[in-house]
Amino acid sequence: xxxILLVFTxxxxxxxxxxxxxxxSEKQGFKLLDLFEQIYPDTGQxxxxxxxxxxxxxxxxxxxxxxxxIKAIEAxxxxxxxxxxxxxxxxxxxxxxxxxxxxxxxIKIPLLLVSSNYPLECxxxxxxxxxxxxxxxxxxxxxxxxxxxYKNPGFETLVHIATRLSSCLQLSGDFISVQTKAFLSFKNNxxxxxxxxxxxxxxxxxxxxTFSKNILMIKPYPGLDYxxxxxxxxxxxxQELYHSGTACSTKDWxxxxxxxxxxxxxxxxxxxxxxxxxxxxxxxxxxxxxLQSCGAKMIxxxxxxxxxxxxxxxxxxxxxxxVIDQFLxxxxxxxxxx
Numbered sequence: 001x002x003x004i005l006l007v008f009t010x011x012x013x014x015x016x017x018x019x020x021x022x023x024x025s026e027k028q029g030f031k032l033l034d035l036f037e038q039i040y041p042d043t044g045q046x047x048x049x050x051x052x053x054x055x056x057x058x059x060x061x062x063x064x065x066x067x068x069x070i071k072a073i074e075a076x077x078x079x080x081x082x083x084x085x086x087x088x089x090x091x092x093x094x095x096x097x098x099x100x101x102x103x104x105x106x107i108k109i110p111l112l113l114v115s116s117n118y119p120l121e122c123x124x125x126x127x128x129x130x131x132x133x134x135x136x137x138x139x140x141x142x143x144x145x146x147x148x149x150y151k152n153p154g155f156e157t158l159v160h161i162a163t164r165l166s167s168c169l170q171l172s173g174d175f176i177s178v179q180t181k182a183f184l185s186f187k188n189n190x191x192x193x194x195x196x197x198x199x200x201x202x203x204x205x206x207x208x209x210t211f212s213k214n215i216l217m218i219k220p221y222p223g224l225d226y227x228x229x230x231x232x233x234x235x236x237x238x239q240e241l242y243h244s245g246t247a248c249s250t251k252d253w254x255x256x257x258x259x260x261x262x263x264x265x266x267x268x269x270x271x272x273x274x275x276x277x278x279x280x281x282x283x284x285x286x287x288x289x290x291l292q293s294c295g296a297k298m299i300x301x302x303x304x305x306x307x308x309x310x311x312x313x314x315x316x317x318x319x320x321x322x323v324i325d326q327f328l329x330x331x332x333x334x335x336x337x338x
Contacts, residue, residue, distance in 0.1 A: 001047050002139050005081045006033075007073065008052040009065075011089025013116035013127040015057070022119060024055050029087060031120055035128050036135070046135065051076065058089025058096070063211040063312055066099045070209040083138030084111040085131070093148065093175070094167040098309040098335070099211070101146040101162030105333040106204045110138050111146045113162065117153075117173035126151045133157045133186045142184070142191055146333070149186065150175045158182035159191070163306045163335035178303050178337055198338065203330040210316035212236075217308050220247050226262035235315050237266055237273040239296070240304050241288075245278030249287040263294040272321070274299050274328075276307035279337070299328055301337045310335070 008029035053072035112134040116127025133149035146162035152174040181195045214235040255261040266273045276299040299307040314324045
């Protein structure tokens, strides 16, 4: 018998529609199991142990929720299970996938996050399909680690490495992996390898489930005024970059509109400023060179979601700056993209 720990957290997959409003429901998680039993020929081969440590729409998620979730999972003695499935909302799915992928970097069983683009009672909902893929992934013992199965409309179900999942595409319910390189495809209860995990040695890390709550992430856009940001009670800043690994470095429009001036301000407050995402290469734009010469640090070759969460873990677990920078540079859960 395949034993699965099923963790309900709410989200759209755990919601119903009442009078035009979508909100979580305590019973909706079990609706997912009812639907699964209707389509699966032999559900008797599975034993689901269900827990619900939190119930919320994922847009309301705070990093302390990850700590609650991790503690609830570890309290269940996960060695007794063949796998773990966590139901989750789509809005912050990529961030939770990054958090669990990094924290459970040495897990010995598969852990999969399952979500739905619509509440389960909607005919176009993909939650049941994603759940079936997760169950089969565990039953077939495909791979230990943290993954996200997800079916975009009109395409096969894909299995994404958790630390390589990008946030949902704008004005869409679709998810992709970084560089559109998913791990597996799933069709007719069979998996097909799309991109092999690199045969390299990962740096295993034993971490505390402690995430810093004092990190400022800044999104780029033309006309961004850095004077709007205060640095009180801030441990570290992460600046998201444009797709080419750049941000505005010029002071031509005024010092408050250039990141280089803000980096200097952070230096004065002994606050590190990191930048991501960017692919490390021999050549780089002049703006990127300028920002690094001012003291900004680059987090290379990983998505903005995982870079942000890795900073939360780094500053939640370590105090020595050299140890923090080493941790950020180590590849612990296949988050580093070649």
